[in-house]
Amino acid sequence: MTRVLVPYRVAEPKTRLAPVLDANERRELSRHMLDDVLSAVRAAGYDPTVLSTAPLSEKECLVDDRPLTTAVNAHLRPETAVVMADLALTTPAVISRLLETPGDVVVAPGRGGGTNALVARHPDFRVDYHGASYRDHLDRCETIGASVRTIDSYRLGTDIDEPVDLPELLIHGTGTAADWVDDRFTVCTDTETGRIGVERV
Ligand SMILES: Nc1nc2c(ncn2[C@@H]2O[C@H](COP(=O)(O)OP(=O)(O)OP(=O)(O)O)[C@@H](O)[C@H]2O)c(=O)[nH]1
Numbered sequence: 001m002t003r004v005l006v007p008y009r010v011a012e013p014k015t016r017l018a019p020v021l022d023a024n025e026r027r028e029l030s031r032h033m034l035d036d037v038l039s040a041v042r043a044a045g046y047d048p049t050v051l052s053t054a055p056l057s058e059k060e061c062l063v064d065d066r067p068l069t070t071a072v073n074a075h076l077r078p079e080t081a082v083v084m085a086d087l088a089l090t091t092p093a094v095i096s097r098l099l100e101t102p103g104d105v106v107v108a109p110g111r112g113g114g115t116n117a118l119v120a121r122h123p124d125f126r127v128d129y130h131g132a133s134y135r136d137h138l139d140r141c142e143t144i145g146a147s148v149r150t151i152d153s154y155r156l157g158t159d160i161d162e163p164v165d166l167p168e169l170l171i172h173g174t175g176t177a178a179d180w181v182d183d184r185f186t187v188c189t190d191t192e193t194g195r196i197g198v199e200r201v
């Protein structure tokens, strides 16, 4: 069975949400998002392992405080899936789709050039996160001769990184992270631009 790693940084999570959430709120939201991702993976029939920078109460938890790319590569072996802990719109159905898609490497890109989830079945595949990691992962596949499939998914493509992502969670979320945001924020529309955002309730 595929091993599902869920990387999680305990200290100072979600710094890009600092314009709208204080440090304690970012910790709380981050933890809710992790719980929602773990629940979706479990409901899809897999046992997730949290790859955490510090000990957690989770039964299945690997602690590795090295940088993200180094830590993931240290625990990558065929066949491993890596699902980020900030995919708060994830559902069991989309996790099943990710894990059941064939290919040496299966990649679910995120907006902004990132890689929100992947499955590695090729022994020579390594991750290289940050920047345009989706493109870097495709390049790596070409270099090692690995077949690659891309998952085109709104839910896997939406990681909650910045204030602009919070309306997505309010509108499309169904888990505990969406409830947490819904208790504090509401969707608003900028009268000049017509774009949506969030404001405190
Ligand atoms: N194990 C581990 N996980 C990490 C590390 N950095 C980020 N993560 C996790 O990787 C996923 C993607 O993280 P990012 O969105 O790049 O960064 P973030 O730390 O969540 O947020 P920012 O501080 O705003 O960049 C999230 O699930 C993080 O918890 C790390 O150094 N080690």
Ligand SMILES: C[C@H](OP(=O)(O)O)C(=O)O
Binding pocket: 068, 110, 112, 113, 114, 115, 116, 128, 129, 130, 131, 132, 133, 134, 159, 161
């Ligand atoms: C981990 C990183 O996430 P982002 O910074 O794009 O959210 C990436 O996907 O390379």
